[in-house]
Structures are given as C-alpha cells and as structure tokens.
Amino acid sequence: MSRRMDHERAPILRSKDQKKIEMPLALVSEERNIILIPSELKCFSVSTSRQENITLESKERQKSASQLSGLIIFYLVVMLVEIVGGMKANSLAVLTDAAHLLTDVAGFSISLFTVWASAWKATSNHSFGFSRLEVLGALISVQLIWLVSALLIYEALNRLLHDKQKVDGALMFAIAAFGFFINLIIVLWLGHDHSHHVFGNDHHHHHHEHWHDHHHDEHLHDHHHEHLHDHHHHHHHHEHHDHEGGKPCDLTKEDETSLVISTPKTKILNINLQGAYLHVMADLIQSVGVMIAGAVIWLKPNWLIVDLLCTLIFSTFALSTTLPMLRDVFDILMGRTPRDINIDMVEDGIKGINGVESVHDLHVWAITVGKLVLSCHVVAKPGFESKEMISKIRDYCESTYKIHHITVQIEQL
Amino acid sequence: MEKNKSFKYYSQEPESPHPWNAEFGISNASDRRYAFSRQSSFKQSMRDPQTPSISNGSSKPFLSRNVSSIDIPPGFYSFDHSKEGNFDAKGSADKFSVFDSVFWVFRVMRTGNRQMKRLLIMISLNVAYSTAELAIGLFTGRIGLVSDAFHLTFGCGLLTFSLFAMAASRRKSDSVYTYGYQRLEVLSAFTNALFLLFLSFSLAVEALHAFIQDESEHKHYLIVSAVTNLLVNLMGVWFFRNYARVNLVYRKPEDMNYHSVCLHVLADSVRRCASCSVSIYALLFSFIIAGLILASWFLSLGVNNAEVLCLGLVSVAVFMLVMPLFKASGGVLLQMAPPNISSSALAKCCWQITSHEDVIEVSQARFWELVPGHVVGSLSLQVKKEMDDRRILEYVHNLYHELGIHDLTVQTDYA
Numbered sequence: 057m058s059r060r061m062d063h064e065r066a067p068i069l070r071s072k073d074q075k076k077i078e079m080p081l082a083l084v085s086e087e088r089n090i091i092l093i094p095s096e097l098k099c100f101s102v103s104t105s106r107q108e109n110i111t112l113e114s115k116e117r118q119k120s121a122s123q124l125s126g127l128i129i130f131y132l133v134v135m136l137v138e139i140v141g142g143m144k145a146n147s148l149a150v151l152t153d154a155a156h157l158l159t160d161v162a163g164f165s166i167s168l169f170t171v172w173a174s175a176w177k178a179t180s181n182h183s184f185g186f187s188r189l190e191v192l193g194a195l196i197s198v199q200l201i202w203l204v205s206a207l208l209i210y211e212a213l214n215r216l217l218h219d220k221q222k223v224d225g226a227l228m229f230a231i232a233a234f235g236f237f238i239n240l241i242i243v244l245w246l247g248h249d250h251s252h253h254v255f256g257n258d259h260h261h262h263h264h265e266h267w268h269d270h271h272h273d274e275h276l277h278d279h280h281h282e283h284l285h286d287h288h289h290h291h292h293h294h295e296h297h298d299h300e301g302g303k304p305c306d307l308t309k310e311d312e313t314s315l316v317i318s319t320p321k322t323k324i325l326n327i328n329l330q331g332a333y334l335h336v337m338a339d340l341i342q343s344v345g346v347m348i349a350g351a352v353i354w355l356k357p358n359w360l361i362v363d364l365l366c367t368l369i370f371s372t373f374a375l376s377t378t379l380p381m382l383r384d385v386f387d388i389l390m391g392r393t394p395r396d397i398n399i400d401m402v403e404d405g406i407k408g409i410n411g412v413e414s415v416h417d418l419h420v421w422a423i424t425v426g427k428l429v430l431s432c433h434v435v436a437k438p439g440f441e442s443k444e445m446i447s448k449i450r451d452y453c454e455s456t457y458k459i460h461h462i463t464v465q466i467e468q469l
Numbered sequence: 470m471e472k473n474k475s476f477k478y479y480s481q482e483p484e485s486p487h488p489w490n491a492e493f494g495i496s497n498a499s500d501r502r503y504a505f506s507r508q509s510s511f512k513q514s515m516r517d518p519q520t521p522s523i524s525n526g527s528s529k530p531f532l533s534r535n536v537s538s539i540d541i542p543p544g545f546y547s548f549d550h551s552k553e554g555n556f557d558a559k560g561s562a563d564k565f566s567v568f569d570s571v572f573w574v575f576r577v578m579r580t581g582n583r584q585m586k587r588l589l590i591m592i593s594l595n596v597a598y599s600t601a602e603l604a605i606g607l608f609t610g611r612i613g614l615v616s617d618a619f620h621l622t623f624g625c626g627l628l629t630f631s632l633f634a635m636a637a638s639r640r641k642s643d644s645v646y647t648y649g650y651q652r653l654e655v656l657s658a659f660t661n662a663l664f665l666l667f668l669s670f671s672l673a674v675e676a677l678h679a680f681i682q683d684e685s686e687h688k689h690y691l692i693v694s695a696v697t698n699l700l701v702n703l704m705g706v707w708f709f710r711n712y713a714r715v716n717l718v719y720r721k722p723e724d725m726n727y728h729s730v731c732l733h734v735l736a737d738s739v740r741r742c743a744s745c746s747v748s749i750y751a752l753l754f755s756f757i758i759a760g761l762i763l764a765s766w767f768l769s770l771g772v773n774n775a776e777v778l779c780l781g782l783v784s785v786a787v788f789m790l791v792m793p794l795f796k797a798s799g800g801v802l803l804q805m806a807p808p809n810i811s812s813s814a815l816a817k818c819c820w821q822i823t824s825h826e827d828v829i830e831v832s833q834a835r836f837w838e839l840v841p842g843h844v845v846g847s848l849s850l851q852v853k854k855e856m857d858d859r860r861i862l863e864y865v866h867n868l869y870h871e872l873g874i875h876d877l878t879v880q881t882d883y884a
Contacts, residue, residue: 180815181806183835188803196663203667210619217612389656389802391648391839399644417878419647423804431847431878442858443883463833463847463878468859 109460117171120329124168127242127332131161134238150231152211156342159204160335163197167328170194174424187424188388190328195385197331198378201338205371208342212367216360225354232346239340246333327425330381338374345370384425391421394428397457405456406432409448411440413469420459428459435467442466576636584727587708588632591734594701595625602694617694624737627664631657631730638722651840654726655801661729662795665736669787672740676780702738706731716793718809722840725798732794736787797841804837807844810872818868827853827861829884836874845876852881 135157142150170193178185349366352359386392393399397420406415418432430453436442446464453459599621606614634657642649706713709731712724719725800808806815819831829851836846846869852861858881865879 180812182803183806183837184804186803192799192802199660199663199667206623210616213615213619214612217607217610217615386656390646390650390652392646393644399647417876421648433878442881446880446882463849463880465862465878465880466858467862468857 114175116326117175120326121168121171123246123329124164124171124332127246127336128161128164128168130242131157131164135161145227147227147231149228153231153235156204156208156339159200160339163200163335164332166193166197166200167331171328184423184429187427190326190424191385191388194327194331194381195389198334198382198385201335201378202375205338205342205375208367209371212364216364225350225352225357228350229347229354230350232343232350236340236343236347239336239343242336243333243340246329246336327381327384334378334381337377341370341374341377342367345373388422388424391419393420394422397428402430402453402457405452406434406449409445409452411437411445412449413437420457423461426458427461428457429461430457430459431463431465433465433467435469438469442468584709584723585632585635587705588628588635588730591701591705591708592625592628592632595621595628598698598701599625614694617698621698624664624733627661628730628733631661631726631733633657635723635726648839648845651722651843652801654722655798655840658725658729658794659798659802661733662791662798665729665732665787665791666795668736668740669784669791672780672784672787676777676784679780680777699738702734705734706738709734715790719797719841720809721842724841725794725801728794729798732790736790739783739786801838801841806836807838809838809841810836810844810874814872818872821868822848822850822865825861825864829853839876843876844872844874846874847878847880849880849882852883854883 135154138150138154138157142148142154167190170190173189174185174187176186345366349363352362352366387395399418399420402420403415403418406412406418413435416433416435418430420428420430422428434445434449436445445466449464450462453462599618602614602621603618606612606618634653638650638653640650709727712728712731713735717724717728719728797808806812815834815836819834822828822831831848831850833847833849835848836844839845848865850861850865852858861881862879866877869875869877
C-alpha cells in the first residue's frame, strides 16, 4: 500500500486545469504541496486550501494545549491551597471541594491528552488518525461532571439525614464565594471568544459573506455559467452559486487566507476546550448554589433542607448545560449526518452534476467536530469521464459543505 | 456473510469460509470464548422478531443493513436490501414524550427478544426493590439503606439506557442516521463499561478511606438487603450467563451490550458483598474470587483489615473484568480497524489488488467497524488506463467480500 501523494494529486490538478485555473497558481500550489505535506497526512488527499487548514489546525492545537495546561496548573495550585486550608480549619466541606477540583483536573488532563494525541500519525490500525480520541475524551470528561454531580447530591442527602450537626453558614458562604470568583475568572478567560455551538452554522455564513464580496464578478466565465445552470435547479442555496463556480477559479491567495482566518473565530473553542469549559461552568453553577444555601443557613441556621434543595436544583441546572455537548458527542459517535448538513440536499447537489445518473449509499459522517467524511456510489451516464465527475463531486463537497475526505465509487450503467 | 451467519452459528458452511475464520488458527467449535457455545435455542431467541419470517431459500441478512432508498444496479454482487416497515422510525430520535415512553415499554414487552424481556424484568425488579429500600430507609432513618437505594437507582438508570439501546437500535436507517441505529448498542456498552470503571475507582477510594479512618461501621441491617439484592443480581447473571466471560469475541452488535449488562450486574453483586463485609458469608464470597489460598492469609491478618482488603480486591477485580469490554467498545467507537479481521488478511487483499495487471497502486484504504460484525471500508485505486472499471470493481468487491466486508466504496482514479 504505497501512498505516494504525487500520483494521487496529479489527476486532480489536471482536471482542475480544465476549469481554467490560472496556470501559475496551479504550479505554485503543486510545488508547495510537494514540499510541505506533513507525512502524517498521507492517508488523506490534500488540496491547496487544505495546506492552510493543516497549519491552522496545529496552531489551534498548540493554543488549546497551552490553555489546558494553564488551567491544570492553576487548578492544582488552588487545590493545594484548599487542602492546606481545609486541614487547618478541619472543615470537611473544603476538603470535598478540593476533591471536586481534583476531578476537574482529571477532566482537563484527559482533554490535554486527546489534544496531544490527535496530532499522531495515522496508522494502519487507526486509519482515520486519532482525532476521534478527542470525542471520546470529551465524553469521559462530561461523564466525570455527571459523576461529581451525583456524588454531590448523595453527599447533600447524607448530610441531611446523617450528620445532624450545626452547619456553619458563614464558612459555607465564604468557601463558595471563593470558588465562585476563581471559576468566574477562568470562565472569562476561556470564553472571551467562543460560540456556544461547536457545530455552528456561523462559519458557513462567514464563508458566504467573504465570497459574496469577492466573487460577484466571476460570473463572466462561460464555463461557470454552464456549471451553475447544471448544478442548481432549485435555488435553495443561492449563496452556493458563488461557491460553486468561484472556488476553483478566482481564489487568490488573499482570499484563501482571509477565508481560512474566518473559520477560527467561530470554532475557537474546539471540543477539548469545550469539555474543560463545561467543567468550569458546572463548578460555577454549583458555587452559586452553595453560596445561596450558605447565605440562607447563615441567616436561618435551622433551615438545613435548603442545602439539599439548592444542591439538587443547581446540579440539575449544571447538568443541563452539558446536554448540548453530549448531544454533539453522541451524534458524532453514532455516525450521524452532521446537523448542519441536509443529506437530501447533498444528494440533489451530486445528482445535479453533469453525468450523474443516480446516487446511492450516500453516507456523510464526522470523524471529529470539523472533519467530515463522505462516501457514496454514483451511477454514471454512459459517455462521461469518471475522473472529471469525481473531481467535480469533490469540489462540490469541499466548497459547499467543507467535506474533505471523499470517496466516490463510479458505476457505469 | 451475514446471510449465512443467520441460521448457523457453529456449523461451518461448506461453500464459503466463515468470515471469522480470518482469525487464523482459532478453531471455532472448541473456542470457549465465543459466546454462543451452548445454547441451542439461542439462535431462535436472537432472531429479530421484527423481521418477517424468512424462507430458507432466500438469503436475507440477519443484521438490518443500512437500507438506502436506491438499490445497487444489477451486475454487482447480489445484495439483499429489505424494507421493513414494521418498526418505522419516528421523526427524529430526540423527541420522546412520556406517552411515547409508556407506549414503547409495552411494545418492548410484546415484541422484544428474550434478552430484552429478561432485562426488563430485571430492571423492574431493581426499581421496585430500590424504591422499597428508599422508603424503608427514610422511615427508619437508616442512612445505609438510603445510600444503597441511590446506588441501585443509578445502576438501574444505566441498565435502562442499555435496554433503550437494545430497542432503539432496531430502527431502520433514515436520512439522518445513514448507517442506522445499531451503534447505540456499542455506545451503551461503552457507557456501562465507563460506569463500571468509575465504580472500581470509587471502591478503591472507599478502601483507602476505610484504611485511613480505620473505623468499621458494622451495618448489620444491610445484610438482609444485600442478600436480597444479591439474589436479584445473580438471577441477572444467570440470564446473561453466556456473556459472563472476560474476553469475548463480539460477533454481533448486541453482544457488546449484553456483555456490558452482565458485567454490570456481576460487578454490582460483588461490590455489594464487599461493602458489607461483616459477615463471613460476604467474606467468603469475595474470597472465592480472590482465591482460597489468599483467604487464610487474610483471615490471619485479622478481621479489622478485611474490609479494606475486600474492597481493594473487588476494585481490582472489577477493573480487570471491565477493561477488555472498554477497550473493544472504545475501539469500535474510535473507528479502529476491525479486530476480527487480521491485518495480514487485509494486507494480503491489498497486495492482491496491487498485483492485478491494471492497478498501479492502492491508497487510502480504511476499514472500520460500524458495529461488531459489520465492517465498512473505502479504498482509492490508481488504475492504468481508461478501461472497463466494472471488472476491476467486481474483482475488488469480491476480494473483500470473502473477508466479510460488504460495504465497500472503491474510488478509481485514472493515471
């Protein structure tokens, strides 16, 4: 199974020539690809704009890694402070809080590990690379949050039923306030530029914006008119018209970089960081709950049941914030079509390409949040060159849906 | 190969090699690792009652395949798609009202296969038991009973998820879940395994706690509840006794789920014994797992440390029991290469393709398991000249068909 990239790239680029790409760009990009392709990506075919994606991914990975390590160190320090203070004050509550922080650190280290692991080269056993690890890591991390919440509820019940001792409301409030402020700082630090949905429709719109600006004047090419008429019988995505013709043709360097820079703005909190963020968020919500309970018990020392109530209410609230991410994780693990892609439209789009008779066995799924895979079987009308059809389908998928790993089986009637 | 697999688990089909024979050197008949070694009625019970009855002449895949609405054109290897409207998927998997869930429980009771019904019985018993325990605990103020009830409820929740996975995974694939819902079983197995790992960690923490504090709170009243619950759990283990092994070869998607349920119940019963290790009975039970040789040594150390040791032992035992299941289900979820098919067999296929006269090279060969037993692959070929790709495609498909890989997408690029 030799995987020389040159062979594979050559037919793609040659077919792109047919679409009237300026030759200098093609040559430049071909050379660039030959020199710069990292060996880890031999499994996947690479196109020109993917180069930026790869370097961007590694930068993003480094940034996530540094943020996560910072978080871990910070939490370890706070944990040490709490352990020392708790042992001195002989308070069980502080020690349990420290244990809570320990689980947070565990969650962060899992995320850090998956960030590091997703850079590993793909092997024959792991033919898709190790990116899936981050999804599993996120699942484990969120399960830790659930576990901790269950333990907290159990503890609260225990305290209520078993240790009917005097609870120091002031101390509770103080500890909770301390935790609250720490978590608040971290939330602000982590979350100053993130979007709530990892699968946003946002980055699609970003694309559209950019391309509307730059490619209004490209319709002059006759070739593209043909394409446009063939591809889109129904005008659901009129923005995609610009994509369709525009991408292979007029993509200057500046457009590429500006295009690619637009994506991180919405994707900056990748799934690893999002797991960490959820840990901190759950902590924050719990602290608020404990603060309220502490304040109430401070004022009215007999209302111990408030502790249990607050714990229950705020735990449920914290757990509900993890639900969107769990939904995304389950989607990916189940091999579901990503939520921002309508598979019927993909099918129609492919069917609309010249020479395609019908499409079947179409599967679109995600390896991890940003990486999508498509595979399908296409029945071709007689007389059409399969090479050209494959490259057209590939361009369509890459430009419209950002699906980069495509395998198409062409069957002749 | 599923069509051959559906009726005979153990007899070797004369016409084609059993796909799992790719694991060279393992004799099927005497391999005790295979789950279905003894139960003759198993195949009847495993047959999905949703599928319409099959005449022996037609070959119908046992697993519900990913049914796409368009068939493969004739000329390729015969491949049966079946459209069954029995269990039509509701709009989306997310919406699930209370009415739906009640209705669905009845449907499970009516149509579920034997394992599902057993699981349902077990879950309902557990739920009844835990509510009773909770009530009694609250009334009499015994915190031990309440905490026990909570643990039980937590476990019940997980078992319910397994049951839900078993039922929901039989839905046909639709446009959103193009590969169908079978992966839900693997997911539930993974979640169960994860929970069991957490359980083992918490047992270790408890052992440490008991060691440090050195306080043995003898909760005598817990013995009654422990014994009762142990009986329920043992019944569960008996239901799933085919899966009461550590290393199991998973052939069908349900295997993982059943295995996880069995381990869950097993671990629960063992833990229960360990945590109330006051009685000799409990000690003995835990020591059966540890080994009788160690038992005398432990007893000589004095009963004080027995609880710590018990907990520690059980923690280690649960961890080791669960690890294979965790790794296997994790591997499926991670899109790893299928463990059933040896990499040498795959490499051999690749080599055979490359040595075909028209093929230059093979690249991007990726195989992954959708669920245990269903392998999906995709390949990219560089072919020498513009020629009839049907021949090459058929050749490649046949090669992998023998390995048991039916879902293959082959992309041919012409040099």
